[in-house]
Every structure is written in structure tokens, then in C-alpha cells.
Amino acid sequence: MTADLAVVGAGPAGLTAAATAARLGLRVTLLDAGERVGGQIHRHAAGGPVPRAARRLVRRLNGVTHLPAHHVWTVVPDGDTWLLHAVVGPGEAPAAVRARAVLLATGAYERQLPFPGWTLPGVVGAGGAQAMLKGGLALPGTGASPARSEPGARGRIVVAGSGPLLLAVATTLAAAGARVPALVEAAGYTAYARHFAALARNPAKLAQGALHGGALLRRATRLLTRHAVTAAHGTTRVEAVTVTRLDADWRPLPGTGRRIPCDVLAVGHGLVPQLELATGLGCATRRTPDGTPALEVDAEQRTSVPGIWAAGETCGTGGAGLARTEGEIAALSVAGRHSTALARRRARLRAFADAMAAAHRPGPGWTDWMDGTTEVCRCEEVTADRVREAVTDLGARDARSVKLLTRAGMGWCQGRVCGPAVARLAGEDPAPDRRPLSCPVPLSQLAQPPGAER
Incomplete structure (x- = not known):
């Protein structure tokens, strides 16, 4: 059977789009490489409770054909429809789905900037460390389950890099029992002052950042802005890092390095949209304010290729709220509908996302x-x-x-x-x-x- 819409990716954007399209009477197939819905933002342990935000979306998936463990490796035109080819599960079985329209919500992956020692065991991605905790795995560098840890009793984890994700990662790690001696941010938060209008229109985002910051202060985590981890040290695994002050162009200032002992370094410099399926189709891209390529979409979330829509981090990093809004707009567009209120919300959230991207470029x-x-x-x-x-x-x-x-x-x-x-x-x-x-x-x-x- 041919679906009216095939959605690739079951994160906030994909889930919202699938649920909205099904509510509007479309036949929807949702494909995702993961075994469980939610994407990276709503990742949860196998057999564990689904996060509340994801539960609300899952309850709306009535009528949606959900295909988990389906990693779509190419999308090709086939007459007036699209054929999505997928590899299924550990056995790598083949599968194909035919649809009249396709929505790409494939998310993003972490950006890493190399430095001496970044290949040592114990150096992990900041988002990867958070994903391990959400997935119920061992606390990075400690070998202990977060469910059995006590505050301050586990390993010392330095969180470093740039971007708003770092605050959330550091808070999550500290709440799980890790000691976070320092949060090292390469950018300066004063850069947000250049985007006062976008900040003023999104007070909830500012409140969220303040909440994370307050939680870290209570746990004696030191915030070092305009600093970066410029080296990791150790023999068989990381044992300490060198943190150095940066100038306005992110060049290390001589004589400002200090060594901080740690058991783990969680480091990341923002996210990079995952675009392979879209660029393989010839979809146009744009450059975001932080210098990463993202998909170019119109007011209806349509890409430059007719019949292909996109939503979420593929269009530029902006958080779960923006992803859900874009997913809903895309589903309405596929059904031939439009919402002025959603368009205004997207503009407000995108302005804040662009301000963040510019500040942390x-x-x-x-x-x-x-x-x-x-x-x-x-x-x-x-x-x-x-x-x-x-x-x-x-x-x-x-x-x-x-x-x-x-x-x-x-x-x-x-x-x-x-x-x-x-x-x-x-x-x-x-x-x-x-x-x-x-x-x-x-x-x-x-x-x-x-x-x-x-």
C-alpha cells in the first residue's frame, strides 16, 4: 500500500508531523533507526518509562504505521511516488516503503573540534554522555549506573565545548551523581546581548538557562566562559585537562592554561544537521549563523525538491519546541492547510535559535x-x-x-x-x-x- 506521507525520524519533529498528518486523515508511515520513539531529546532506557513529553506525542499516533529499527539509506523517485529503502535491525534485512510525500526529520549529530589528547579513553561527546544516562547505561567513566549513584560520590566529569546543550548536560550529570568541577564554555554569554529582541520574545528559554545555571552553582560547579579545553592528559585514559583562556577569535592566550584533574571529559561544540538523504535528492542547503550547513525550506517546510518536506534539526538546531512546531507546519502543508499562529511561533523560536547559533559560532x-x-x-x-x-x-x-x-x-x-x-x-x-x-x-x-x- 502506498502511504500518503512517509516520515523519516521519530524525534519531536517526526512524531509531531506523523501525529498531525494522521489526525488530518492521511495514511502515514513513520520510519526510525531507533528501537524506541523519541529521538535523542526524548531518549529513554529500554523497558523504562517514556518521557512525559514523548508520551503525549505517542498517544496521538493512532493510525500511524510505525516501523522501528528501519535505517533509511536512500530515497528515490519512482513515477509520481517516492521509494524509501531501509536496512532493518541487526540482521540487516531489506525493506522498502512507497509514499506520495516524504518528510525528513533526521536530526543532527555532535560537532567535535580536535585538540591534543581528544582520542584518549574517557573523552566522550557531551551529548553522548547525556544519551548514556538517558538510556540507563553506566555513568561515563565511573562504571556505575546513575540509578545507584549518590550525589558527589562518582567520577569527576569536566563538561566543555560551546553551546546551550552544555548547561543541560552538566546539570544532568551532576543530578546523576557525578562531580562536575567545571563547565568550560568557549564563547561568552555576553554575545547574547546583541540579540535582545529575540531574547525578550522567548522568556521561557532564558528561565530554563537560569534554572540550569542555578543548579550548577548549588553543586559548586565553576563556570569558565571564554575558555576551552586545549589538551587532555593521561596514559591509559584521561586523568586531567588543560583549560586555557581564549581571545575573541578563540585563540589560546599564552600563559593562561591551568590543569584540572578529572576522570572524564564530556566535550562538544554544538550540533551538525544530518543531511545525507536530503542532499542525495538534490535539496538546497543554507549556512546557519554558527557556520553549519542546514536544509533550506520555505514557509511551509518544503525543500527545493517537490514532494520533499523537512523539519527539526535538519533545518538548523533549535530545540524540541521549534522541532515540534516545524513538524506540525509540515504535516499541515502536506494536507494542503496552513496555520498563521504556528508560523508566528516558528518565527519567534527560530529567531532565538539563530541568536544562540551566532553567539556560539x-x-x-x-x-x-x-x-x-x-x-x-x-x-x-x-x-x-x-x-x-x-x-x-x-x-x-x-x-x-x-x-x-x-x-x-x-x-x-x-x-x-x-x-x-x-x-x-x-x-x-x-x-x-x-x-x-x-x-x-x-x-x-x-x-x-x-x-x-x-
Whole structure:
């Protein structure tokens, strides 16, 4: 059976879109790579309670065909419909879904900026640390379940990087029993003052930030703005980090480094929209205020490719509220409807998201954190010196040339982790991901004609 709408991604945007479209009478199929709905924001432990915000959305999914553990690896046109090919579960079984319209709500992944020691065991992504806790896994670096931990009794976790996610991560870790000696923010919160109008229109966002900040102060967490972790130290795992003050361009100021002992470093510099499916279809992209590529959509959340809509972090990071709003607008558009009130809400939330992105945009001087031996590409063990040599001595002028000369970005992650760093060392902004396959696919599936797996 052909669905009226296929939604890829079961985070806040995808869940809201699927529920809204079903309520409007459309036949909806919701595909998600995860076993449980909610995406990263509403991640929860297997068998554990679904977060309240996600429960409200799940209750509205009556009539929606939900296909969990379906990792969509390509979307191709097939007459006047779209054919979505997916790899299903650990057995990598093939599956295909046909739909008249497609909504991409594929979310984002964490941006990492390399520094000496970032490959040590115990250095984890900030969002990854939070996901481990939400998923009921061991507290990073402690081997202890957060459910059995006592306040202040577990490992010392330094939270570092840039972006509003850090406040939430540090608060979550501290509440789970970790000691968070420092929250190290590379940007300065004074940058928000340039966007007073956007802040004034979103008082709830400011209150949320103040709530997180107050919780950290009560737990004696030191907030260091305009600072960055410029090195991690240890033998078999991280034992301490060097925190250095930055100038306005994020260059380390000589003589300002200090060493902070820790058992874990949770570090991340914002999120990068996951665009492979969209760019594979030829959807146009734009540059967000923090320098990352995101999908370009119109007032109805339509991409530049007819029949393809997008919502949530694929359109630029903005939080769950904005994602839900965009998902609802997209579903209404697919059904031929419009809401002025939702459009106003989206404009208000997007203005705040853009203000955050501008305030936390990485400065060009962050590449000075790396010494020559710093591995930029962990998969292929390509150092900063090799990348710089490709640019200065071998004539590379972009990230693709560097990749061909050094193999940076040819490993398992396909440049998702090292891509921004390689691009910056090559003297350009990161380009949108363009891959024919969004995940590993068995050759047997590639050998089949379209639709043969059904």
C-alpha cells in the first residue's frame, strides 16, 4: 500500500508531523533507526518509562504505521511516488516503503573540534554522555549506573565545548551523581546581548538557562566562559585537562592554561544537521549563523525538491519546541492547510535559535589548539601536520583535495567527526554531507532492483 506521507525520524519533529498528518486523515508511515520513539531529546532506557513529553506525542499516533529499527539509506523517485529503502535491525534485512510525500526529520549529530589528547579513553561527546544516562547505561567513566549513584560520590566529569546543550548536560550529570568541577564554555554569554529582541520574545528559554545555571552553582560547579579545553592528559585514559583562556577569535592566550584533574571529559561544540538523504535528492542547503550547513525550506517546510518536506534539526538546531512546531507546519502543508499562529511561533523560536547559533559560532582561531601530532582524523590516524602539509606543500585547496591526499575522512565515520576540522584547516567552511548511502548497506541489497525486497 502506498502511504500518503512517509516520515523519516521519530524525534519531536517526526512524531509531531506523523501525529498531525494522521489526525488530518492521511495514511502515514513513520520510519526510525531507533528501537524506541523519541529521538535523542526524548531518549529513554529500554523497558523504562517514556518521557512525559514523548508520551503525549505517542498517544496521538493512532493510525500511524510505525516501523522501528528501519535505517533509511536512500530515497528515490519512482513515477509520481517516492521509494524509501531501509536496512532493518541487526540482521540487516531489506525493506522498502512507497509514499506520495516524504518528510525528513533526521536530526543532527555532535560537532567535535580536535585538540591534543581528544582520542584518549574517557573523552566522550557531551551529548553522548547525556544519551548514556538517558538510556540507563553506566555513568561515563565511573562504571556505575546513575540509578545507584549518590550525589558527589562518582567520577569527576569536566563538561566543555560551546553551546546551550552544555548547561543541560552538566546539570544532568551532576543530578546523576557525578562531580562536575567545571563547565568550560568557549564563547561568552555576553554575545547574547546583541540579540535582545529575540531574547525578550522567548522568556521561557532564558528561565530554563537560569534554572540550569542555578543548579550548577548549588553543586559548586565553576563556570569558565571564554575558555576551552586545549589538551587532555593521561596514559591509559584521561586523568586531567588543560583549560586555557581564549581571545575573541578563540585563540589560546599564552600563559593562561591551568590543569584540572578529572576522570572524564564530556566535550562538544554544538550540533551538525544530518543531511545525507536530503542532499542525495538534490535539496538546497543554507549556512546557519554558527557556520553549519542546514536544509533550506520555505514557509511551509518544503525543500527545493517537490514532494520533499523537512523539519527539526535538519533545518538548523533549535530545540524540541521549534522541532515540534516545524513538524506540525509540515504535516499541515502536506494536507494542503496552513496555520498563521504556528508560523508566528516558528518565527519567534527560530529567531532565538539563530541568536544562540551566532553567539556560539566557533572562532577561526580554534585550529591553534592543535599541535602537529594531533590526530584530526581518528579513523585513518591523519595528523594536523599531514593535513597542513597537503595544503601548504601539495597544493590542496579544499577538504576533498585533502581527503584524496591524506585519506582524512575515508574511515568508518566517513568524515562526520573530522569533516569540520579538515575543512577549516583547508581554509573553507564545512560543506554539506553528500553521500549516495546514508549508512552501511549489504551488497546484496544494492544488487536488487528497486522494490524487489518487498
